[in-house]
Amino acid sequence: MLAILALALMPGGQGPDWFAHADKVRHAAAFLLLWAIGKQARFEPAWCLAVALLAFGIGIECFQALTPTRESSWGDVLADVVGIALGHLVVRTA
Structure with missing residues (x-):
């Protein structure tokens, strides 16, 4: 989580992204990974893990709003939710 927080708060790149x-x-990938790690660590019940990760995602966006080089976005929070949901599906079927 600390690594993801650090990456989220670093100054953004200056060039264009790989794709839109x-x-x-x-x-989504980061939060899928966090879900998988949480489940591997036996963080239960699943809804508590989902709420904790959602709170972490919202917290990241709040911190980004306080930085001069980053922007907060509800779209990013939605992508976090998609990653959590995909993580649930992937881990459940594995």
């Missing part, structure tokens, strides 16, 4: 909405894919 690549940042949303990175958000």
Whole structure:
């Protein structure tokens, strides 16, 4: 979580991204990974893990709003939710 927080608060890149909405894919992937780690660590019940990760995602956006080089976005929070949901599906079927 600390690594993801650090990456989220670092100054953004100056050049164009790989493709449109690549940042949303990175958000979803990060939160899918956090879900998988949480489940591997036996964080139960699942709804508590989901709420904790959602709170973490919202917290990241709040911190980004306080930085001069980053922007907060509800779209990023939505991408976090997608990552949590995908993580639930992937881990549940694995």
